[in-house]
Amino acid sequence: GAVVSQHPSRVICKSGTSVKIECRSLDFQATTMFWYRQFPKKSLMLMATSNEGSKATYEQGVEKDKFLINHASLTLSTLTVTSAHPEDSSFYICSAPRGGNYEQYFGPGTRLTVT
């Protein structure tokens, strides 16, 4: 079946550094991918829509210069957390709609810890 992967699954970084998270659709092409953020014991909050070949669409309140999104190909979107701070620590999840199918496929998530 369709699978979406994320890499890395866990990452610890120091404050001020940047971290890149990859989201890949493994056996289908995705012109659109979505990035969500989940705080501990909280819901998933949509951060942005990643569009292949064009700029990402950010939700209100999400800093586009801090959370850089690049949809490099039809199977890969990356989220880069720039100048990370401890408050950026969170669980980041991507999803990709396959098209022609009701289900969006979610990645397993990336847990970011900023020290």
Place this chain on the structure above:
Amino acid sequence: GEDVEQSLFLSVREGDSSVINCTYTDSSSTYLYWYKQEPGAGLQLLTYIFSNMDMKQDQRLTVLLNKKDKHLSLRIADTQTGDSAIYFCAESINRDDKIIFGKGTRLHILP
């Protein structure tokens, strides 16, 4: 705007039925979902219902939709310890569109 509300916590005895309720505000929502998330894990789509349906049953799961009241429920029959998780109600306008999630209901199973 879009909003999905659900109770935060539910405690049920093993073997009983669990009913998790959800309300949403966007009347243009076409797809309504229930996702399950176990501790430290990703999301698992449990079931979904189209807005033109009233009910959907899938083994132990029953979804009821009251479109007039924008109320969605998930019933889990014969609740087991393995059902312990957070259950998210969610909606989207189109199947390829962004999904809006509720805050999640933590289901706790009593022995």
